[in-house]
Amino acid sequence: MNEPSIQAVGLTKRFGSFTALDSLNLNVEGSKCVGFLGPNGAGKTTTLKLFTDLIRPSSGEALVNGVNVHTRKKKALESVGTLIETPEIYPSLTPREALTMVAETRGVPAAERKKRIEDVVTEVRMDEWVDKRVGKFSKGMKQRINIAAALLSDPRIFLLDEPTTGLDPRGMSEVRDIVKSLKGKQRLIFMSSHLLSEVTDICDEVAMIDHGKLLVYDTLSNVTSRFSGGENIVEVGFLRPLDGGVNGRIASGVPGVTSAERVDDRTLRIRFNGGASTQERLLSNLVGMNLGVISYKPASSALEDVYLNLIKDTK
Amino acid sequence: MIALSSTQAESANRVPSSLTQVRVTMKYTFLDYFRSRRFFILLAIVLLISSALTIVIGYYRPPGLLSSDLSFYSSWWGISAVLLTALFGIFFGGDAISGEFQNKTGYFSLSHPVRRSSVYIGKWLAAFLASSIILVVFTAVTLGNGVYYFGLSLPYQFGEAVLFTWFYLVAVLGSTFFFSSLFKTSSYAILVTAVLFLFAFNLIQLLVASFAQLEPWFILTYGSQIIGNVLSTQYPPHVTTVRFGPEGRALTAYNATIPEGLVIIAAYFIVTAILGLVLFERKEFT
Ligand SMILES: Nc1ncnc2c1ncn2[C@@H]1O[C@H](COP(=O)(O)OP(=O)(O)O)[C@@H](O)[C@H]1O
Numbered sequence: 001m002n003e004p005s006i007q008a009v010g011l012t013k014r015f016g017s018f019t020a021l022d023s024l025n026l027n028v029e030g031s032k033c034v035g036f037l038g039p040n041g042a043g044k045t046t047t048l049k050l051f052t053d054l055i056r057p058s059s060g061e062a063l064v065n066g067v068n069v070h071t072r073k074k075k076a077l078e079s080v081g082t083l084i085e086t087p088e089i090y091p092s093l094t095p096r097e098a099l100t101m102v103a104e105t106r107g108v109p110a111a112e113r114k115k116r117i118e119d120v121v122t123e124v125r126m127d128e129w130v131d132k133r134v135g136k137f138s139k140g141m142k143q144r145i146n147i148a149a150a151l152l153s154d155p156r157i158f159l160l161d162e163p164t165t166g167l168d169p170r171g172m173s174e175v176r177d178i179v180k181s182l183k184g185k186q187r188l189i190f191m192s193s194h195l196l197s198e199v200t201d202i203c204d205e206v207a208m209i210d211h212g213k214l215l216v217y218d219t220l221s222n223v224t225s226r227f228s229g230g231e232n233i234v235e236v237g238f239l240r241p242l243d244g245g246v247n248g249r250i251a252s253g254v255p256g257v258t259s260a261e262r263v264d265d266r267t268l269r270i271r272f273n274g275g276a277s278t279q280e281r282l283l284s285n286l287v288g289m290n291l292g293v294i295s296y297k298p299a300s301s302a303l304e305d306v307y308l309n310l311i312k313d314t315k
Numbered sequence: 316m317i318a319l320s321s322t323q324a325e326s327a328n329r330v331p332s333s334l335t336q337v338r339v340t341m342k343y344t345f346l347d348y349f350r351s352r353r354f355f356i357l358l359a360i361v362l363l364i365s366s367a368l369t370i371v372i373g374y375y376r377p378p379g380l381l382s383s384d385l386s387f388y389s390s391w392w393g394i395s396a397v398l399l400t401a402l403f404g405i406f407f408g409g410d411a412i413s414g415e416f417q418n419k420t421g422y423f424s425l426s427h428p429v430r431r432s433s434v435y436i437g438k439w440l441a442a443f444l445a446s447s448i449i450l451v452v453f454t455a456v457t458l459g460n461g462v463y464y465f466g467l468s469l470p471y472q473f474g475e476a477v478l479f480t481w482f483y484l485v486a487v488l489g490s491t492f493f494f495s496s497l498f499k500t501s502s503y504a505i506l507v508t509a510v511l512f513l514f515a516f517n518l519i520q521l522l523v524a525s526f527a528q529l530e531p532w533f534i535l536t537y538g539s540q541i542i543g544n545v546l547s548t549q550y551p552p553h554v555t556t557v558r559f560g561p562e563g564r565a566l567t568a569y570n571a572t573i574p575e576g577l578v579i580i581a582a583y584f585i586v587t588a589i590l591g592l593v594l595f596e597r598k599e600f601t
């Protein structure tokens with residue numbers, strides 16, 4: 001079987017005189033998770049709507065597995081699970097009925113339907129609600145059902161538009177776990193987000209967009225190293241307030257460290273050159289200094305720096 | 316190995332034919348009509364009208380109305396069937412397409428390997444089926460009364476009138492679905508349907524015929540007159556000219572002939588169905 005792929009060729013969308021998406025060229029191929037990152041209003045939803053034929057391109061084309069989504073939608077979306085914005089489900093139906101409708105529309109074999117529906121409903125933790133009418137559900141509950149609908153036919157490609165919006169923190173992490181588990185099943189996941197941490201956490205590659213223009217598309221590590229000159233950042237939390245000289249001691253005393261700045265009196269942001277082994281050495285040095293390290297996490301801010309720099313440049 | 320097994324599972328899914336997808340849309344739209352109670356509200360309205368007619372006629376026994384079977388069916392069915400059909404359009408057609416945009420349910424129902432036309436047709440069929448069930452109930456009550464007063468010998472004209480009503484229903488639903496694709500706001504689609512079918516068409520028809528002295532062949536309700544006319548003892552002439560006033564001014568009245576009426580109804584359905592489909596295909600979810 002061919003590798004799954006999605007491809008934008010000169011994809012442009014204008015609303016009147018406003019260009020929401022400006023000749024996007026993007027070719028994503030293979031089993032991977034691509035984070036589609038950009039601030040509010042960047043053109044992410046516009047792109048995903050073009051890939052599901054909810055809107056038409058002004059010019060250019062959106063292709064899924066080489067098939068034009070607008071002219072041959074039924075073929076193109078054959079194995080694509082989607083979640084665009086927050087879809088509403090007919091309020092009079094129950095999740096079981098709404099999902100049966102999706103299963104019948106997508107051709108999930110009759111014999112498997114019941115089980116598939118129960119599986120996906122369990123996966124999004126909505127078992128309790130499966131026979132209650134959707135009309136009274138909260139936004140987050142509906143979003144869980146929408147995620148279940150995207151998973152239902154076990155498609156090879158997922159187009160997800162900010163799938164964690166509307167969910168509580170636990171729901172967000174559950175959805176991230178679901179997406180991560182898809183990665184183990186050889187799926188292509190194209191997921192928009194305005195949350196850097198989410199993309200760093202889940203994705204292998206990142207495409208950044210702003211003002212309708214693609215800024216960069218590459219693997220996560222290439223993007224961060226390419227734009228930050230190989231520098232990495234960790235955030236370290238301490239038990240006690242730090243004395244004044246400590247950042248200087250760390251910056252000069254620990255090999256690889258280029259700077260240590262205070263975020264507040266118990267948090268330091270340390271920049272260093274090098275990969276995981278340097279990071280490990282840094283941590284053991286810090287612990288050795290007996291400063292009371294209580295947390296140590298790689299800041300998603302490496303990506304954040306790239307992001308902010310790139311976004312700043314497009315005006 | 317995980318990859319292999321899941322790829323196998325997935326290849327077992329075959330996107331069904333568009334015909335099957337039409338049926339799926341129809342089934343769930345119909346379920347929604349039931350659940351959202353609009354089906355039962357309309358059914359209640361029809362039962363209310365039917366019982367009111369039954370009681371009034373049974374109590375007062377109006378001699379004119381009961382003078383012949385034809386005049387009975389004409390009084391009972393002639394006006395009410397056309398009005399009822401307009402209600403079907405308002406209840407089942409008005410928000411059928413516009414609601415998908417306004418309520419964002421289209422994001423759920425259309426982001427699948429399904430043609431928009433399949434969804435449109437499925438929804439149309441659901442509206443037609445729901446309307447037909449209620450119309451069957453109304454026909455049954457009409458027949459019950461008719462048989463009670465005049466026995467089993469039904470005038471064939473009643474059969475024609477019922478048939479024409481169903482045909483008119485097709486055109487009314489075609490038109491309301493067109494308005495429903497034209498507007499993104501359901502209330503506009505419902506309002507336009509209600510205004511047009513409950514009085515605007517009749518008004519325009521009257522104005523065109525009496526003042527412009529033109530045959531209003533382009534008005535759907537002009538065509539639908541065949542439903543009532545076929546039940547009159549003598550089918551009214553196509554054109555009648557009456558002279559009145561001191562100068563003897565001529566006033567012409569028009570009645571659609573049966574073939575003409577059928578063509579008008581068919582034309583409305585065909586044109587609005589095509590336009591409605593094209594509009595829905597082109598409409599964007601923004
Ligand atoms: N129907 C529309 N008419 C005019 N402008 C629109 C329309 N839809 C989206 N836009 C504009 O296009 C830009 C991109 O929107 P969108 O793709 O929704 O951004 P996001 O990246 O937040 O998902 C925004 O500036 C938005 O205001």
Ligand SMILES: [Mg+2]
Nearest residue numbers: 044045046162
């Ligand atoms: Mg968006």
